[in-house]
Amino acid sequence: MAEVETGLRVYLKFILKDRAALASLIVIAFLVGVAAYVSTWPSSVAFNYLNRLQYWESLYPADAAPSWMVYFEPAAYTPTLYLSPSSVILNYSAGNVYIYKLTYSFSWPSLKAPTDVSFSFSGNATISQILIVWRKPSGSEVNMSVTVGSTTSNFDLVGVQKALLSYIYERTGTMPTFVTSDVLAKALFNSLSSSGIGPAERGTYTVTVYLVTQGPEKLSQAEIRILGNAYGYMGTDYYGRPILLGILLGLPNALEMGLLASLLAVLIGVLVGGYSGYLGGKADSFINWFSMVVLALPALPFLVALGLWLRSSLSLWVEVLLITFLSWPFYAIIARSSAQSIRTSAFVEADRLLGIPSYRTFFTHFMPRLTPFTVAYTVLGIPGVILLVQSLAFIGIAPPNLVTWGYLLDQAYANNAALNGWWWWILFPGLMIVVVAMPFVIVGFAIERAAFGGR
Amino acid sequence: MGYGRFLVKTAVIYVTVLFAAMSILYAFYYPIVQKLYWDFVNYSASQLRTQLIRQAHGTVNVTYVNQLVDRYRESLISAYGLNKPVMVKYAVQMWNLLTLHFGVTPPGVEYPNYGQTNNIAAIIAVALPRTIILFTTGTVIVIAVGILLGVLAARYQGSAYDKSIPIIAVIHSSLPTWWIGFLLIAGLAYGMHWFPPNGMVAPGLTFSKEPLRYVASLLDHMTLPLLAFFIVNVGGFAYIVRSLTLATTKEDFVLTAKARGLPERKIVYGHVLKTASPSIVTQVMIALASSLGGGMTTEIVFVWPGMGLLTYEAVMESDVSTVMATTYVLTLVLVIALWLNELIKGFLDPRIRASAE
Numbered sequence: 001m002a003e004v005e006t007g008l009r010v011y012l013k014f015i016l017k018d019r020a021a022l023a024s025l026i027v028i029a030f031l032v033g034v035a036a037y038v039s040t041w042p043s044s045v046a047f048n049y050l051n052r053l054q055y056w057e058s059l060y061p062a063d064a065a066p067s068w069m070v071y072f073e074p075a076a077y078t079p080t081l082y083l084s085p086s087s088v089i090l091n092y093s094a095g096n097v098y099i100y101k102l103t104y105s106f107s108w109p110s111l112k113a114p115t116d117v118s119f120s121f122s123g124n125a126t127i128s129q130i131l132i133v134w135r136k137p138s139g140s141e142v143n144m145s146v147t148v149g150s151t152t153s154n155f156d157l158v159g160v161q162k163a164l165l166s167y168i169y170e171r172t173g174t175m176p177t178f179v180t181s182d183v184l185a186k187a188l189f190n191s192l193s194s195s196g197i198g199p200a201e202r203g204t205y206t207v208t209v210y211l212v213t214q215g216p217e218k219l220s221q222a223e224i225r226i227l228g229n230a231y232g233y234m235g236t237d238y239y240g241r242p243i244l245l246g247i248l249l250g251l252p253n254a255l256e257m258g259l260l261a262s263l264l265a266v267l268i269g270v271l272v273g274g275y276s277g278y279l280g281g282k283a284d285s286f287i288n289w290f291s292m293v294v295l296a297l298p299a300l301p302f303l304v305a306l307g308l309w310l311r312s313s314l315s316l317w318v319e320v321l322l323i324t325f326l327s328w329p330f331y332a333i334i335a336r337s338s339a340q341s342i343r344t345s346a347f348v349e350a351d352r353l354l355g356i357p358s359y360r361t362f363f364t365h366f367m368p369r370l371t372p373f374t375v376a377y378t379v380l381g382i383p384g385v386i387l388l389v390q391s392l393a394f395i396g397i398a399p400p401n402l403v404t405w406g407y408l409l410d411q412a413y414a415n416n417a418a419l420n421g422w423w424w425w426i427l428f429p430g431l432m433i434v435v436v437a438m439p440f441v442i443v444g445f446a447i448e449r450a451a452f453g454g455r
Numbered sequence: 456m457g458y459g460r461f462l463v464k465t466a467v468i469y470v471t472v473l474f475a476a477m478s479i480l481y482a483f484y485y486p487i488v489q490k491l492y493w494d495f496v497n498y499s500a501s502q503l504r505t506q507l508i509r510q511a512h513g514t515v516n517v518t519y520v521n522q523l524v525d526r527y528r529e530s531l532i533s534a535y536g537l538n539k540p541v542m543v544k545y546a547v548q549m550w551n552l553l554t555l556h557f558g559v560t561p562p563g564v565e566y567p568n569y570g571q572t573n574n575i576a577a578i579i580a581v582a583l584p585r586t587i588i589l590f591t592t593g594t595v596i597v598i599a600v601g602i603l604l605g606v607l608a609a610r611y612q613g614s615a616y617d618k619s620i621p622i623i624a625v626i627h628s629s630l631p632t633w634w635i636g637f638l639l640i641a642g643l644a645y646g647m648h649w650f651p652p653n654g655m656v657a658p659g660l661t662f663s664k665e666p667l668r669y670v671a672s673l674l675d676h677m678t679l680p681l682l683a684f685f686i687v688n689v690g691g692f693a694y695i696v697r698s699l700t701l702a703t704t705k706e707d708f709v710l711t712a713k714a715r716g717l718p719e720r721k722i723v724y725g726h727v728l729k730t731a732s733p734s735i736v737t738q739v740m741i742a743l744a745s746s747l748g749g750g751m752t753t754e755i756v757f758v759w760p761g762m763g764l765l766t767y768e769a770v771m772e773s774d775v776s777t778v779m780a781t782t783y784v785l786t787l788v789l790v791i792a793l794w795l796n797e798l799i800k801g802f803l804d805p806r807i808r809a810s811a812e
Contacts, residue, residue: 304767
């Protein structure tokens with residue numbers, strides 16, 4: 001096996017010399033690292049992503065663009081902020097009545113008001129009343145109050161609409177015809193005057209919340225959420241699920257399926273093709289014929305039909321095996337021709353004369369020489385499998401418990417993302433397929449060049 | 456060996472290939488086909504029972520009804536061949552597929568995109584030309600541009616242009632066509648309103664009434680799918696042509712031609728391309744054949760009512776007969792393409808004809 005080691009060392013040297021291949025190796029290592037990190041997450045994350053759609057609606061804004069879009073188009077995009085108090089002070093206490101003063105401050109970069117603001121407070125004592133003083137950068141103040149009577153309180157702008165509507169009326173002299181959370185949010189953000197509603201005020205906002213509680217309060221939650229139309233590095237989908245989370249969840253299974261299916265197909269192809277090429281004769285022409293049969297099967301319609309028939313019983317391994325079944329003959333054809341060229345060597349002839357069994361000759365002389373082939377085609381096969389798996393997932397064929405990029409794109413397609421202009425939902429998952437596939441192609445090309453002498 | 460014998464011999468091989476491929480498909484589909492037929496038989500029997508009880512107007516002779524229903528059920532089972540041994544079922548299925556007797560769609564399942572009929576053969580006769588028109592046009596464009604780019608790269612080997620071809624090939628190997636299609640729909644159809652986002656022609660247009668407007672609308676609808684197909688496939692094809700041409704450039708007869716002082720142009724097009732053409736033809740045929748089956752996702756994204764979309768709709772309706780039929784027809788087209796490839800190669804290169812002996 002000494003020969004194999006020197007062989008592999010030669011390829012490594014070759015790859016290290018090729019700058020593009022080296023960069024690709026680093027990218028692959030990074031992706032594998034991220035995948036390893038993501039696979040330590042509990043399976044409930046993927047389950048929630050696929051099945052509990054309401055859960056996301058309450059957490060993140062729906063159809064949100066990437067948050068950095070705010071800096072490109074401040075008139076169109078608003079960020080999503082999750083505020084926690086900068087200070088919590090016991091302001092007043094008498095008998096059983098305690099008043100806490102919570103101070104929040106944030107800066108607003110956009111010219112537009114957010115879609116909604118929601119408040120959630122909870123602790124161990126009963127909250128009887130909440131008073132909110134909202135101070136805009138211009139110094140104008142809005143006062144809101146809510147009567148509670150329990151230990152937790154969650155409300156959004158619709159819950160304090162009376163105060164906000166009277167504020168709007170007081171400032172502009174007119175009442176809005178439709179009362180929605182977007183209209184109410186304008187009271188808190190835009191500059192209101194008798195001439196109408198101006199753009200949102202940019203600058204630092206200060207929010208002071210007075211919590212009136214019955215008894216000393218230990219707050220477990222005191223959050224103000226400003227729901228804009230931009231969130232996260234890659235935005236969110238129609239249900240409020242962050243695209244980035246979906247992309248991360250899709251990484252481990254994409255790499256796993258790509259590696260497993262590619263490796264299995266190449267190994268089977270090299271063993272069967274190499275051995276038949278070595279034997280020659282009838283076995284050889286049979287393998288050639290069978291490869292043609294599998295080549296003639298329309299892979300995608302075939303896999304789609306089988307996948308939908310299996311439905312929920314489709315697992316990662318079943319999908320890997322189906323893809324392996326359809327792809328190994330391609331490698332068998334190539335391994336066959338490589339083996340045929342080794343067959344005429346003197347050492348093979350010598351083995352035959354010495355009466356050494358053919359399978360032993362195959363493993364001592366052929367397999368080591370086919371190793372570079374195996375490595376190159378395994379690496380080159382990975383992107384093909386990843387593309388196929390994502391295409392299948394796009395059609396709706398995927399193991400039911402896996403988040404795939406194809407699934408994200410399928411969802412984008414089903415929810416008319418192209419029509420609605422939610423480009424981030426289409427761009428990033430597809431880009432991820434390209435980003436993951438490309439380094440494997442580059443490294444594969446480099447190994448191929450090293451192994452077969454610059455073809 | 457004469458070309459006639461070569462033709463017959465390869466034809467025999469490809470018929471066995473078709474048969475074996477269909478057998479593999481049948482082996483995978485067999486359990487679901489059986490389950491579907493049994494479901495249909497049981498459903499029909501229970502339908503008859505309800506009907507008989509309703510007709511009896513109160514006085515029900517249960518034994519008699521059961522007898523009738525059982526007899527009906529038996530007749531259905533023998534009509535569908537459910538009580539026959541597996542081999543007989545297999546033979547019947549193979550015969551039906553070979554003679555293009557695909558049967559009809561199950562009750563309630565309709566494909567309005569493919570005409571008002573439930574005859575699967577008629578539905579496929581509508582769908583197949585649409586797929587062929589789209590992907591053959593695409594492949595022809597890719598081949599023409601790909602050969603031009605590849606040969607130019609081989610001619611100016613080592614130039615910046617030549618070096619960019621492998622980069623395009625790398626991108627080609629990592630791009631899903633349907634994603635590019637999706638981006639094009641979002642950008643050029645919905646964003647810029649330059650092209651229609653999906654479909655084959657504007658609704659209501661018929662070829663017999665307004666042929667010119669029909670063709671114009673067809674071309675308009677074809678542009679985006681063709682563009683997606685072109686973007687994804689041209690780089691890879693140019694790369695293959697370049698490699699094949701370069702491999703031929705190193706042969707002795709090219710050197711001889713150079714020594715004879717033939718013009719560069721004549722060497723490239725007369726000698727190199729002519730010798731490399733059988734390999735290029737193989738690549739072309741395989742690309743064309745696999746694009747028909749592999750274009751499924753493209754058809755789905757662009758709602759192009761061809762074979763891929765039909766298969767998808769049939770799978771969604773659990774209509775196994777149609778799925779079997781479409782996969783069979785796609786396999787048939789592929790096998791014919793592979794056979795034609797062999798024939799063209801044999802025609803272009805006498806060595807291949809000789810080796811088939």
